[in-house]
Amino acid sequence: MEIDVGVLKELASLVYEVSGIVFKDSNLTVLESRLRTRINEKHCSPREYIQILRTNDQELRDFVDFVTTNFTSFFRYPRHFEMLRTEILPKVVQKSSEKKITIWSAGCSTGEEPYSLAITLDIFLRENEMFDWEYAVIGSDISLQSLFVAKEGVFPEKAFTKVPEDLVQKYFVKTSKGYQIVPEIAKHIRFDYHNLIYDNGLRDIPVVFCRNVLIYFDLAVQLKVLENIHRAMRSGGFLFIGHSESLIRITNMFHPQSFSQGVVYVKS
Template identity: 45%
Template sequence: MSEFLSDADFTRFRDLIYNESGIHFSESNRTILESRLKERLKAEKIETVGQYFSHVRSDQEELKVLLDAVTTNLTRFFRNAAHWQTFENYVLPDLVKYKREKGDRKFRVWSAGCSTGEEPYTIAMQLLDLLPPGFDIEILASDLSLKSVLTGQQGFYPDSRVTGIPEKPLAKYFDKKDGGYQVKDSIKKLVTFDYHNLKHDSGKRNLDVVFCRNVLIYFDEPAQKVVVDRFWNAMANHSFLFIGHSESLFGMKTQFSFLKTDWACIYAKDV
């Protein structure tokens, strides 16, 4: 047992974080929670874990900071090439055909768990490059980490963070600045960033595509089911869901259909 974090304290924080966000800490990743708590106690100049627990319970802003601290924001532009190939070669042609038949000229996409913005900006670049003229683009990007959301809103990325972007879109959609690259307004205006906890309904409806990659792994099965059902309710009758390549809805009672394309496996809603 850790001298810093007793079993009782671990249970209290584990349950608090789960109840507030759906993020599940097991014994195997207890050390991650412990290191994040040490950082917050130091930052707040609080001496004991018990005092910090009382502080978090009485201060909603500090609770948000804690939830931010325990999330892992690992991302990059064009992450998982197979998904972008599926998006380009299967999802977009299918949706363009369907929308033309319905007379719908708006593409609505949600990047849920968008981290620092690389994913929604990749979506924006893809849509601008691949959609035929006459379609409006609306991209919602949300995350539990307010710090990450603010980074995405700013749209500035150091040189090391743009290595995954091909040369042509990098020149087309970014301006070179000292030490990095700034997303151009032509891309920024398509993306709306928002702080959002997936435990709650986003209020969005009729979404054509939802990206929620490498987020469900932080939830236990009941919380995963809640999130996936919320996606179903938010999505249009003919739409597509992307989750992480190591994630699956297998064994979950869900209304989504499993879809195996030539490039990657995704999920579809078609009612």
């Protein structure tokens, strides 16, 4: 069945309204394949499906979930985690008024990033003998399907090809379903359903990872999301973004600071 380009554009604008995710005209094929799957399941026409989306919030949320790009991996960009442990966390500790470190993984997908952050925090606190310090990691995403995987905390062996063997041995337990994060780490992590377009009420967060998320938004949504992240952060807090992303020319709410392993943005 031919799908009218007008329908696809309407679908793109619905997805944009709800999530801020932009589907350019050159990228409508992604939406088209997702739409085909849905109309086959629902036995309706493309136009009828758009009507369903307009009147059924749950279906719209599910469709947005369906079109999100959730690629991620453990210790993605290892230098970020190295820099966090050796250069950023010592600064956070110096400025901290309480013995607790909280990190927000904004757009955490299936959880590999927040688990990598919690493992890094555990290593940092042990190697500095900071046994009376606490830590928490908050992972948030708009994709419920991804959050289910994240909460379960069980990953296939192939997810660990780039993870040092000693870390896998120490922080995961082999089960019949895959490798499960140990409870001593899992208990420090909370997963929340959250759309970055809105304020989630977090405040005073010293470190935020929002990597490979801003690329899916246009400038207006990037600014809105960055305002929300800025509000959630502690003054002088550190924001990590993806390698292909930059805040220069977008906002001066954050300024870039160079460290030996790369650039981190600091809340101005």
